[in-house]
Amino acid sequence: EFRPISLIGCVYKILAKTLANRLKLVLPDIIDERQFAFIQGRHLLHSVLIANEVVEEAKSSQKPCLVFKVDFEK
Template identity: 60%
Template structure:
C-alpha cells in the first residue's frame, strides 16, 4: 500500500510504501488466539503440559522423574518410552480441524 508524502501527490516519488501485512497478521492472530481460548479446554488433553496456559513444558519431565524415582524406591519394574513425532503437524486430521473451526464460527 502507498500513502502520500505530500499534500497533492503527482508522481510516484510523492508516495511512501507501507506494509500492512505485519499489522494484519498481529490482529488476525490475536483474534484467532482469543477464539481458540474459548474451546481449548475441550480439545486439549488434561495430560498435555506444553503450550497451554498455567501449564509448563517441564511438568511432563518432572512427573516422569517422580515416577522413575518411586519405581526405584519400591523396587518396581518400569518401562518408559519416548516418541518423537517427526513432522507431527503434517499428520493433523484436517477434517477434525475443520470441525473445530466450524464450532468456533
C-alpha cells in the same frame, strides 16, 4: 514519489489476534491434560518431574518399570 498504503499486515494482525482469543476459550477442553509444551500455564519440566516421580516410585516399591521417550516432530 508516492507509495501505496499497505493494510494487509494490519488486517492480518487483527484477524490473528481475534482467532487466538477465541481459541483460548476452547483449547483447554481440546488439548489433553498430559500435553505440557507450548501451553500457557503449563511447563515442559512438569512432565519431566512426573516421569521422575513414577520411576522413583517403581524403584522404591521394587516393581518392574518400562520407560520410553517418544519425540514427535512435524
